[in-house]
Amino acid sequence: MPIPSRAALVDHLVRTRIAGDVATPRDNNLSHYRKLANGDRHFWLGLELGDRWRDEQDVLAVMAERCGVSDDPEHRFGQDTIDPELTVAALDRAAARLRKAADGTERVLFATGHPGGLLDVHRQTAAALRAAGCEIMVIPSGLTADEGMVFQFADVAVQERGATLWHTHSPAPMAAILDALEREGRPMPELVVADHGWAGCAAQRGLDAIGYADCNDPALFLGEAEGTLQVAVPLDDHVLDPRFYDPMTEYLLDAAGLL
Known part of the structure; x- marks a missing residue:
């Protein structure tokens, strides 16, 4: 697959609705912003936000700046972007952070709470970093969280429930991994590449973390704004075909010097 130019990637993101006019409706976005502001920790994604984001309009302002949703508080239904x-x-x-990891042959942990969309993005990135000399961390075995198992599939930590890879926003699976590493006396990852609560939990523990996040998941963008999270990448995290993410991943790895 040829590496897309920046302009070609922008066009691809819009055509496949990874960005641009995305499937997530405006009322769902605003509902999540409100719940985060009201202290619903499910929407904090493992971050400790305290009382710093109690005004949902402040949350909306950050999401407009860092994600590109409409900044109009009167736009309450219909399309968002x-x-x-x-x-x-x-x-x-x-x-740039992946390049730093490769240059330093760092220990890197990959995880996803959205395996239906982002598993292969993480898998391809892990393979590229391993080829560059990084250690792709193997998580301890026998871990459980939120009534499910936590294990690795294609180098990516996931949660499994009922023989199904689970969509989860919870920070508990990442907490289980990090706690187990500490119990076993193993070193922590130097970089975590993840999404949802997996990324938020790692960042809150003081680890460098990159997180992919949809426009209805504001916490990671707030974490980046506060300097807790290294990078929050805005995208629709479950589009029609996971292969649509391939050009994006190719662009990322090429920009990191990993191809």
Whole structure:
């Protein structure tokens, strides 16, 4: 697959609705922003936000700036957006951190709470970093969280429930991994590449973390704004076909010097 130019990637993101006019409706976005502001920790994604984001309009302002949703508080229903230029800019920031990991042959942990969409993005990135000399961390065995098992599939930590890879926003699976590493006296990852609560939990523990996040998951963008999270990449995290993410991943790895 040829490496897309920046302009070609922007066009691809819009055509496949990874960015641009995304499937996530405006009322769902605003509902999540409100619940986060009201202290619903499910929407904090493992971050400790305290009382700093109690005004949902402040949350909306950050999401408009960092994700590209409409900044109009009166726009309450219908279409919302992710700015594809912000997606590519975040991919460039993520690429710089991946390059640093490769240059330092760092220990890197990959995880996803959205295996139906992002598993192969993480798998391809892990393979590229391993080829560059990084250690792709193997998690301890026998871990459980939220009534499910936590294990690795294709180098990516996931949660399994009922023989199904589970969509989860919870930070508990990442907490289980990090706690087990500490119990076993093993070193912590130097970089975590993840999404949802997996990324938020790692960042809150003081680890460098890159997180992919949809426009209805504001916590990671707030974490980046506060400097807790290294990079939050805005995108629709479950589009029609997971192969649609391939050009984005190719762009990321090329920008990181990993191809």
